[in-house]
Amino acid sequence: QFPRQCATVEALRSGMCCPDYFPVFGPGTDRCGVSTGRGQCVPVTADLRPHGPQYTHDGRDDREQWPLSFFNQTCRCSGNFSGYNCGSCRPGWSGSTCSQPTNIVRRNLLDLSAEERRRFVNALHQAKVTIHPDIVIATRRREEIFGPDGNTPQFENVSIYNYFVWSHYYSVRKTFLGTGQQSFGGVDFSHEGPAFVTWHRYHLLQLERDMQNMLQDPTFGLPYWNFATGQNTCDICSDDLMGARSNFDISLISQNSIFSQWRVLCENIEEYETLGTICNSTEGGPIRRNPAGNVARPMVQRLPEPEDVALCLEVGVFDTPPFYSNSTDSFRNTVEGYSDPSGKYDPAVRGLHNLAHLFLNGTGGQTHLSPNDPIFVLLHTFTDALFDEWLRRHSAGISTYPLENAPIGHNRQYNMVPFWPPVTNNEMFVTAPENLGYSYEVEWPGRTLHVTEMITIAVVTALVLVAIIFAAAACIVRVKKNKDELHQPLLTDQYQHYSDDYDSIPTPSQSVV
């Protein structure tokens, strides 16, 4: 959430988070790399357009008008520079001057070679155990951020992967309304609204960038899991990938997989909700996963079908009022999975992304915990690939993204919670290869036709065939007639000629030898 340099009493009191890029001349001398033209320290802009009616507790949550509860000054970077101190490059650019375009390819996990699989699993594990070099997380609300003594900022180190987990938790956590009062759950800064696709896109970009830096490999790309197989098995749940099922406990991961050793963050939801604390970097129990094993909900014992993907990509409008989980004919609500694959809202339906989460039936199916299961990364890269393909097919302009009245956090110009430096939903609503420097290696399924469509096509084809046959027959008749007409005058001519000349034809006796 915030750079380590800003997790201090001074920075929080001043509201300024503009770390030096080049701190050799002493603190505060090169804020945002100003001396080398990388950027400058400017006031934060937070859009004030009204949010939708779902959130009724304005003024009670640190995430409102993000990030103004914490900071009101940030680095604004020039050109392709980016990052909390303008020390890195915008997505899609690399090199010391950020002038080299990048094209990171995100591939199907199942297409990776044995060596590539091993490297990817190891990279995830390294991210799980490597302290984030730049970012620390708040473990208290703003009200309590200076600690019990008023002088001890309540921030903690967190690993790169756990930061990914924590950001998701922070965006979905309930609003604390006071001790003894029920926390308010009708709030979600990253789901059930248009920002679902933009928020998760940035979330993945950030993990990918952190892992590139950790691996010192600027070409590292996150793979994806094509979850739309229609199967009722998890095809990436093998020990060389995301871990097979344990032989000893059906809801655990096999001990042959490194992921059986992972411990989850943000489990103590009751404590957070009753005491008003925030998840910290303490890990708890193991990842639980029992794919297709939810006997109480047979509907989520299977994965989406390829056909669902094809149908979803045909939904023509990005999002529709009320821009929420009950929107109908909305691409966003369809890919998120609250509508059926053709876009019709149905409260009983769970499709695409939601269905894949619920299919996992464990850690990966609970919103406050789900990124703890590394399948989350792959499930969301595929969802992002769908979003990108939809943007491309529909040449979608930003005008289809609501400027106001979307649920809190979801308006077009709102900064996404809890990312730093501030980044708006708007900035992620662009095609990835051209604007963000990555692309997906994927083939999209075609749609099978409905009976009515097949009948229409058959009738039209038959009519066209009949028309062709008629035209051909008419042609033949005309040609034949023309031929006859051509022959007839000739014959008549000849005949006439001969008959005209008949008298002049010499009889054999008259012929001149």
Ligand SMILES: O=C1C=c2cc(C(=O)O)[nH]c2=CC1=O
């Ligand atoms: O982690 C998630 C878990 C989810 C469960 C549902 C549901 O539809 O019940 N949706 C989810 C989204 C998640 O991100």
